Amino acid sequence: MSNDTRFHDIKDLPSTHLLGSGTPMCAGCGGLQAVSQIYDVLGPNTIFVNAAGCMTLLSVYPFTPFRGSWLYTSMGSAPAGAQGVRDALDILRDRGKIEASEDMQVVVLTGDGSAYGMGLSATSGAIDRGLDFIYLCYDNEGYGNTGQQTSAATPHAARTSTSTGAAGYPGFKKDLFSIWVANGASYVATVIGTEPLDLARKIEKAAKLDGPRMILSLAPCPTGWDYDPKDSAEIGRLAVKTGVWPLKEFADGEVTHNKKPRKRVPVVEYLERQGRFAHLFEPERQDRVLADIQSKVDRYWDAVGS
């Protein structure tokens, strides 16, 4: 990978930023951090096709932080919006009505609630049709915009505004990465804003490929995960160091892990910094639940061979 990239070192990352400031996102928003970095690599010839979620409030009449275009669709159908835009641009190019220089990268911008749930049928349909687009999911592990209710991306035992009991959310986070791989995507990658070099390389690579490409970014969310905004970076780094958020990519029929944490930090260090897991430590430490979470992470990495 490092041979055909312009990002060899952190110094190679874009030093001017495309996304305007002054958005209404919360302080310390990990989703916005990832979106901003991704936009820097993609450049302004981009149209974001947005699904309902926190990022919908990036473009509030009459302002937008984007240099390129924007189309808000609905919670369930952003990939179909991307289909319409892509197809129309292709038709206009085929007929010579627009130049290649007027074409754009079509990018869906969606939260996890839509990506893992309501939008999944539209997403799968777009992959089935081999749609040439990038799908960017910022995963804050809940329906953030409506107050962090449980979504299909919520991790086991997390407290959400609809899972407030002592056990938190009883279900398990869905493996969206594998769903995309199985569905026939051309490229799938996980990223996080606290690993900007890995992120930039993956976006660079995705932008050069064709077909359905997904970037799945863990999005530490101080508001939904209940921690101080200043801890966002630390929590993001711990998500990777503990092995909770594996950095990986799928291309050419193969899944590659880009960063195998050599010695994984215990998962509790990630969990105990977030209010949404506080009930696993107070009033009594729930050792069994914590051990279950740790062993699930261990099993994952055992299978990877690390």
Add this chain to the structure above:
Amino acid sequence: MSRRLITGNAAAAWGARLARADYIPAFPITPQTEIIETLGNWIDHGEMPARMVMLESEHSMMTAAGAAAATGVRVFSATSSQGLLHAMEMLYAVAGWRAPLVLVNVSRGLASPITLESDHNDVMAARDSGFLQLHCASCQEVLDATLIAYRIAEDPRVRLPMMVNLDGFYLSFTREPVSIPELDEVRSFLPDFDPGSIRFRAGRPISQAVAVLGGGPYSYFRYESHLAANAAADVHREVVMDFERIFGRRYDAIETYQCEDAEIVFLMIGSFSTKARAAVDALRDAGEPVGLVRPRLLRPYPAEDLRRALAGKRAVAVIDQNLSPGHGGTLHCELAAALYGSDGAPPVLASFVGGLGGRDITAAEFFEIAKVTKKAADEGVTPEPRLLFQESELREVRKLQAIAHHERGLTGAEHVE
């Protein structure tokens, strides 16, 4: 020009073809499917230079349709019934995007109970979406209305999506002789799509469908859509004059039949109006001064035309092929709103609901409607809304009820009357 015997569905497909639609997002549903199959067949055999894409739902279909229209291509799509409802969130959305596409709806009743047959509850559910609506009564009208719809939708004074409605089965699968105009003639009526400022291009950024904070800007955008929809009334008048000049067929916002000297007037939309027309002829033969008004344009609502056509009439019988449970017929309600307080408004507006789920409205029923309405006019008392049902049908229902009650061990005394 060629004249062919084709179905209403084929007429809709011809409309899209002659309009040179660039893009057709599709999803199958009875009784609409023949439209997209016809178009797909033409495209696959090089007879129509368009792109069709099969979506995984009507919700996605409508999203793709709006997004493509907002990117600057001419878009056609078609649906029916449950499909229209499945797309409902996006009907409102793409109307707000001011995406000037044309959607053909082949009317079919809504579940539950599930049915394949026709009534107007589906299209009525979309009446507040911001889509403009044209309603057809013949296969020729379906083709012509599709062309007219593009002209109105794309007019810079309007820029709203438009729906063309035809009745499932009664029109969709009925063959009628249809004049299919030449492409060059159509070109002179409907030039190539000029997306104007509504289009996405690199280097010319646009933000569409952004959020608003507060009721002020929200109301501003909604009012704009409403004013544009209202403006479509004048645009419609111009466009149909142009259509008549080129093709010789006239499509006023409302069609009137034997109305001038009528005392009692039937008012209804869609293909069943041809049955009402036949009933008018029979009643006239029997000496009854009865007429018919059929709105073609339902959004924008042709209130002024209706007030003019109905002024001085003794009574109007509104026949709704839709039912708003707990309220009644939608056309009746809207007509009452349009007429109330106007000069010469008919004193009696009688409401009849029928023709649901493919049920016929027979000549005998039209005669009964005329009789009830005339009596109401004589007595000056508006009758209770009527749900049309024939004695034989009621007997059939009673029989089924009897069986059901027997199986539940009930006695005849507990039958619902």
